[in-house]
Amino acid sequence: MTDGQWTSVTNARHGNSRINKSSFGTRGRIKPSYKNNTSSSTNKSSDHLNKNSYNNNINNNNTYTFSSNNNYEQGFSLLNEDEDENDSSDDSLEQENNDNSLKPYHIELSLKCPFENCQHELISNSTKLIDHLKELHKLRFVNLHHVYLIIERYLDIWSKKINDDNVIQQLKIEVDNEGNKIYLIDPDKFPDDKILREKLQLDKLNEVLQIQAYERNNDAKLERKCLFCKNISENRTILFRHMFTEHNFNIGLPDNLVNVNDFLTILEDKLNNLQCLYCEKRFTTPAVLRKHMRKKKHFKINARNRIYDKFYVINYLEPGKNWETFEKENYESDEDYNKDDSWDDWNEEEYQSTNCLYCTNVSSTAKECLNHMIKEHNFDLLEIRNKMGLDFYQTVILINYIRYNVNNNTCMACLTNYENPKELLHHMNNENCFIKVPSLDNEFWKDPKYLLPTIQDDPLLVGFEDLSDDKDDDLLLHIPDNTIEKTPENLEEQFKHLLKIN
Amino acid sequence: MADSGTADSRGGRGGFGRGFGRGGDRGRGRGRGRGRRGARKEDDKEWVPVTKLGRLVKENKIKTIEEIYLYSFPIKEYQIVDRLISTTLKDEVMKIMPVQKQTRAGQRTRFKAFVVIGDSNGHVGLGVKCSKEVATAIRGAIILAKLSVIPVRRGYWGSSLGEPHTVPCKVTGRCGSVIARLVPAPRGTGIVAAPTPKKLLQLAGITDCYTTSRGSTRTLGNFVKATFAAIGNTYGFLTPDLWKDSDEIKQSPYQEFSDILAKAPDKRKS
Numbered sequence: 111m112t113d114g115q116w117t118s119v120t121n122a123r124h125g126n127s128r129i130n131k132s133s134f135g136t137r138g139r140i141k142p143s144y145k146n147n148t149s150s151s152t153n154k155s156s157d158h159l160n161k162n163s164y165n166n167n168i169n170n171n172n173t174y175t176f177s178s179n180n181n182y183e184q185g186f187s188l189l190n191e192d193e194d195e196n197d198s199s200d201d202s203l204e205q206e207n208n209d210n211s212l213k214p215y216h217i218e219l220s221l222k223c224p225f226e227n228c229q230h231e232l233i234s235n236s237t238k239l240i241d242h243l244k245e246l247h248k249l250r251f252v253n254l255h256h257v258y259l260i261i262e263r264y265l266d267i268w269s270k271k272i273n274d275d276n277v278i279q280q281l282k283i284e285v286d287n288e289g290n291k292i293y294l295i296d297p298d299k300f301p302d303d304k305i306l307r308e309k310l311q312l313d314k315l316n317e318v319l320q321i322q323a324y325e326r327n328n329d330a331k332l333e334r335k336c337l338f339c340k341n342i343s344e345n346r347t348i349l350f351r352h353m354f355t356e357h358n359f360n361i362g363l364p365d366n367l368v369n370v371n372d373f374l375t376i377l378e379d380k381l382n383n384l385q386c387l388y389c390e391k392r393f394t395t396p397a398v399l400r401k402h403m404r405k406k407k408h409f410k411i412n413a414r415n416r417i418y419d420k421f422y423v424i425n426y427l428e429p430g431k432n433w434e435t436f437e438k439e440n441y442e443s444d445e446d447y448n449k450d451d452s453w454d455d456w457n458e459e460e461y462q463s464t465n466c467l468y469c470t471n472v473s474s475t476a477k478e479c480l481n482h483m484i485k486e487h488n489f490d491l492l493e494i495r496n497k498m499g500l501d502f503y504q505t506v507i508l509i510n511y512i513r514y515n516v517n518n519n520t521c522m523a524c525l526t527n528y529e530n531p532k533e534l535l536h537h538m539n540n541e542n543c544f545i546k547v548p549s550l551d552n553e554f555w556k557d558p559k560y561l562l563p564t565i566q567d568d569p570l571l572v573g574f575e576d577l578s579d580d581k582d583d584d585l586l587l588h589i590p591d592n593t594i595e596k597t598p599e600n601l602e603e604q605f606k607h608l609l610k611i612n
Numbered sequence: 613m614a615d616s617g618t619a620d621s622r623g624g625r626g627g628f629g630r631g632f633g634r635g636g637d638r639g640r641g642r643g644r645g646r647g648r649r650g651a652r653k654e655d656d657k658e659w660v661p662v663t664k665l666g667r668l669v670k671e672n673k674i675k676t677i678e679e680i681y682l683y684s685f686p687i688k689e690y691q692i693v694d695r696l697i698s699t700t701l702k703d704e705v706m707k708i709m710p711v712q713k714q715t716r717a718g719q720r721t722r723f724k725a726f727v728v729i730g731d732s733n734g735h736v737g738l739g740v741k742c743s744k745e746v747a748t749a750i751r752g753a754i755i756l757a758k759l760s761v762i763p764v765r766r767g768y769w770g771s772s773l774g775e776p777h778t779v780p781c782k783v784t785g786r787c788g789s790v791i792a793r794l795v796p797a798p799r800g801t802g803i804v805a806a807p808t809p810k811k812l813l814q815l816a817g818i819t820d821c822y823t824t825s826r827g828s829t830r831t832l833g834n835f836v837k838a839t840f841a842a843i844g845n846t847y848g849f850l851t852p853d854l855w856k857d858s859d860e861i862k863q864s865p866y867q868e869f870s871d872i873l874a875k876a877p878d879k880r881k882s
Binding site for chain 2: 308312315316319322323326362363364365366423424427428451452453454455456457458459460462502506558561562563566567568569571572573574575
């Protein structure tokens with residue numbers, strides 16, 4: 111029963127504010143309504159009037175009056191201060207934006223126009239940019255706001271393209287109000303532009319993901335103080351969780367953000383400048399700011415402010431789609447998730463800098479290093495391995511032994527010591543000590559210290575056994591040449607012979 | 613009566629106050645703030661097991677994950693792994709990459725997360741998941757990785773002093789065109805491998821190991837899976853010390869605890 115009355119009240123906007131007030135328990139307002147409601151026989155939705163009258167009762171007004179305007183207004187006047195604040199919680203932003211003559215995608219930038227015939231002045235926001243491009247360079251890009259995240263590179267490339275006559279011929283021309291001819295660059299009609307935009311976006315996305323990977327391993331493990339209280343959290347996940355549970359402040363999961371330190375610094379600066387994060391009004395002292403944010407529940411960021419777009423990874427996914435379009439797309443196929451979960455997509459070249467055994471050359475893979483050594487020093491590790499019949503462990507020992515000796519500027523064959531690497535190399539070149547691998551009965555083959563890698567993370571140890579040469583070994587049948595000439599009967603006899611033996 | 617009324621009202625209003633807070637959240641959510649999805653308030657909802665194995669684990673009838681491996685039960689709920697080895701499990705995101713798919717309405721790009729999980733003491737798992745948001749992909753990949761946790765057998769190189777530290781024998785694994793081979797190494801060698809499989813081996817609890825590989829190791833996805841297969845083969849290799857058959861053939865847990873399983877699962881109190 112009481113519930114029903116509560117819900118009816120919540121529908122009314124003023125009822126809203128009432129309930130908030132009462133839940134905070136501010137201003138010593140007594141929880142009035144139940145007694146009132148039970149005593150009133152009406153189930154009017156205008157319960158606020160009842161409360162009103164109760165308040166008036168407290169204020170030494172003994173009569174129940176339901177519909178007299180006086181009391182209504184009086185009661186409301188008591189709430190005036192709070193009411194104003196609470197009333198316009200979500201609506202104020204609408205009004206502000208309607209009042210603004212700014213376009214919806216107005217955003218602060220700072221870039222120098224790269225086109226020729228331009229003074230390269232610094233342009234501070236997007237509206238100015240569009241105007242500048244239109245007036246000075248006679249260009250109009252369709253949907254330029256789709257590429258704000260990559261605007262610098264995009265304009266750079268276009269500044270070079272525009273000098274190309276072929277390109278200019280393909281562009282459409284439109285005539286604006288004053289009769290000036292303006293070139294129109296539209297990705298839908300000019301496919302090169304679309305490809306360019308997508309490529310730039312993908313590059314930027316990969317960069318952003320790399321930055322994020324770096325942050326995940328390094329920055330996210332540092333401590334940081336909470337934006338709103340004195341609590342210091344050990345790492346970023348804990349910090350975000352704290353801000354969510356304690357202050358109800360939600361800016362997203364840290365995994366979805368990039369440059370989080372910058373993001374948090376911007377928010378901190380705003381708070382230090384006594385500006386509310388959500389409605390961006392200024393206040394006089396920190397205490398007033400806090401009170402405002404607490405009352406209006408403005409512990410969130412302004413969704414309309416496009417400065418924050420660049421901190422969210424989802425905005426980099428496709429040109430022209432920011433998180434709002436993804437929100438709306440939520441109903442789209444989340445269902446075909448199983449097809450995409452293969453491991454084949456991940457193609458990445460891992461470059462491990464491999465040092466040559468003898469000189470200071472550094473190669474990017476072990477295979478290159480082996481080739482270098484064959485070319486420069488006439489040292490073919492694989493051949494030595496085959497010739498001497500070294501197994502896996504012995505090859506490892508050999509490599510480590512050579513590295514150890516070269517570190518000490520000693521020749522492995524003659525065991526003579528030299529002053530510096532150059533002399534050693536000189537000696538080895540002269541005597542051709544590269545191929546003079548000590549024989550198998552030498553002591554070092556059994557020395558366990560050479561089983562441990564001399565250099566930390568030596569890629570040569572990983573890559574020396576690259577058996578890609580005999581990759582087809584299993585598949586091909588190695589028929590020695592002489593058998594091909596033999597007649598089938600001979601072969602049959604041979605087989606019979608073998609069978610008889612068995 | 614009046615008191616109970618006020619108690620109710622206080623409770624009601626308190627509840628309603630809180631409810632309104634939540635309603636406020638939802639209201640905010642409906643607006644523009646929701647695009648930035650944040651941490652869910654109730655991350656640890658009570659787990660209601662759906663499989664028989666899950667129910668046994670929840671009742672603490674199965675104490676170690678080794679019992680599950682002994683009978684080769686498939687693990688279909690990640691909370692099972694959580695319960696049994698949650699304390700030491702550490703996950704690491706190996707790569708997030710964007711993948712694109714052509715649709716009628718243009719291209720659709722999503723994030724794919726590759727995650728490896730392990731406790732550095734004999735259990736590893738690999739997971740991959742694709743999703744629109746990075747955080748969702750990572751979370752999904754972690755769950756899949758937990759479902760794929762596998763035991764790792766470690767052995768000694770020379771003398772069996774101390775704890776096992778290396779693979780018990782030379783093992784290979786292959787995936788696609790990549791063949792990965794793990795070779796036992798003496799104590800103190802460390803893991804001699806390419807950076808990405810090295811992470812996998814570290815999380816498996818293998819301290820010393822040599823590795824070699826063959827095939828197109830550029831396809832890191834296949835390379836990692838081949839190493840994972842090699843690690844899995846450590847328990848697939850019958851060494852002489854395993855020749856002795858375990859004499860007592862115990863009952864499978866499903867039979868042993870059949871009475872508990874027969875009880876209908878507690879329905880949620882409505």
